[in-house]
Amino acid sequence: MGHAHTHHSGDSTKAIGFAFFLNLLFAIAEIVGGILTNSLAILSDALHDFGDSLILGLSWFMERNSGRAPTAKFSYGFRRMSLLSALLNSLILIGGSLYIITEAIPRLLEPPQPHAEGMMWFAIAGIVLNGIAALRLRQGGSMNARVVTWHLLEDVLGWAAVLVASIVMQFIHAPILDPILSLCIAAYILYYNVAVNLSRTLKLFMQGVPDSVDVDAVRAKMRSVGGVIDAHDIHLWSLDGERHVLSAHVVVESGLEKNAVITVKQQIKSVLRSEDIEHLTLEMEFEDEVCSPCLQPPEPRHHHHHD
DSSP states (O other): HHHHHHHHHHHHHHHOOOHHHHHHEEEEEEEHHHHHTTHHHHHHHHHHHHHHHHHHHHHHHHHHTSEEEEEEEOOOOOTHHHHHHHHHHHHHHHHHHOOOOHHHHHHHSSSSOOHHHHHHHHHHHHHHHHHHHHHHTTTTSSSHHHHHHHHHHHHHHHHHHHHHHHHHHHHHOOOOOOHHHHHHHHHHHHHHIIIIIIIHHHHHHOOOOOOOOOOOHHHHHHSSSSTTEEEEEEEEEEEESSEEEEEEEEEEEEOOOOHHHHHHHHHHHHHTTTGGGGEEEEEEEEETTTGGGOOOOOOOOOOOOOO
16 A cells, blocks of 8 residues: 555656656746747747646645655654645636736737738647646645646647637737637636636645545445444545545454454454555444533633732
């Protein structure tokens, strides 16, 4: 189980690093190209790509550090760094989209004529480079890798639209296509980031049960083990969308010997192996024992003031 995870995380890190360097180089090339083709569309995309590079660099740094071993201060390790990066990514993308919308609206009224042929060649390069990076990233499974993959796919879609528009503009005088396009793309990015990524990331931050796990199914699996009467007080949350934490109280028959209880624990661990649980804490209780969380909560302590 552990081995598969380290391999997985390494894949995400490598893929994000690759995408970061590719994007940074492309952003620099776009600035040169934007000046040469006198295209504001490409220059503004260069800004967008620099933003992306910043995000990718941050993601890469955080993904690399998320695999660090636990310390005394961070007992779970640094897995949630990748989640923090996913949150920042979403927020930056939302800000970027709002900026694109405010820039595009005045252009609908007075659209400037871009250099269509230059745009076309840049669009082709953009589709190829971002496509390669996105394919590489699909191997990574963390929430962070998913958000970054989305960035790149959104870039591919954007460039595909630019490609179509630049071909049309070579034959028809229709400079208004440029701002219309950017508005459509921005609206799409906003919807996806607000409705999908941001809500999912915030749910994980709030320690919600991960979408991939069903608590009732987990409880049923625990109850299916011989000698187990009940499982309750089950808490399940996720470190980064991939690796989960579970704690539960397991009630066993009162006559069980020590070795039988150990066997029950091992069997529970093996039936839950498929659930990607990295930290599993079980409190074993006997049938005739009073469960501690079922007792009354402790009285609030009163501080005695010395006169």
